[in-house]
Amino acid sequence: MxxxxxxxxxxxxxxxxxxxxxxxxxxxxxxxxxxxxxxxxxxxxxxxxxxxxxxxxxxxxxxxxxxxxxKAIPLRAKIISVSLIWITILNCIFFIVPYWWLKAVLLLIAAGTSYHILSFKTLK
Missing domain, CATH: 1.20.960 (Mitochondrial Import Receptor Subunit Tom20; Chain A)
Known part of the structure; x- marks a missing residue:
């Protein structure tokens, strides 16, 4: 069952x-x-x-x-993904989130996610 x-x-x-x-x-x-x-x-x-x-x-x-x-990501997908991550996170940091510690967490998330995406090979 x-x-x-x-x-x-x-x-x-x-x-x-x-x-x-x-x-x-x-x-x-x-x-x-x-x-x-x-x-x-x-x-x-x-x-x-x-x-x-x-x-x-x-x-x-x-x-x-x-x-x-x-185990590769197309270059266009990498550029769009990383750009959107940073645009979204920075928007939240500057205009939405009031706490400094939460802003720091968001920066770490953006950096970690960007590193993860960029660590894959680029599909040509």
């Missing part, structure tokens, strides 16, 4: 992650690839059929295959 419940949760969260990834294609604030990678991880644990459909999808499959095979 527990195993079936987990499969349903994985499918549910995988589908939610897929929706966010698709929205991320059109909204530059949401990253596409991490959501699609999360979807693939959740689907592989719950439904081989959904996982295969995702990997062989005409448009979305390439995001996952490129990352899985090359």
């Amino acid at each position: 527990y195993f079936c419940d987990m499969k349903v949760l994985y499918i549910l969260f995988g589908t939610l992650s897929l929706a966010l990834g698709i929205i991320g294609i059109f909204l530059p604030l949401l990253p596409t690839t991490p959501f699609l990678l999360l979807t693939a991880a959740l689907y592989v644990r719950s439904s081989p059929r959904l996982y295969n459909r995702l990997l062989h999808h005409k448009y979305l499959g390439s995001y996952i295959r490129n990352f899985r095979e090359n």
Whole structure:
């Protein structure tokens, strides 16, 4: 019984992650690839059929295959991701967050996330 419940949760969260990834294609604030990678991880644990459909999808499959095979991120995606992270974080620091310690935490998050994104090879 527990195993079936987990499969349903994985499918549910995988589908939610897929929706966010698709929205991320059109909204530059949401990253596409991490959501699609999360979807693939959740689907592989719950439904081989959904996982295969995702990997062989005409448009979305390439995001996952490129990352899985090359461990690389396209230069355009790196530039957009890091730029949006810093624009968003700096906006919060200067205009929204009143506490200095929270501003410091946001700076650390931005730096760590940027480092993580830039640590991957660039897909050419």
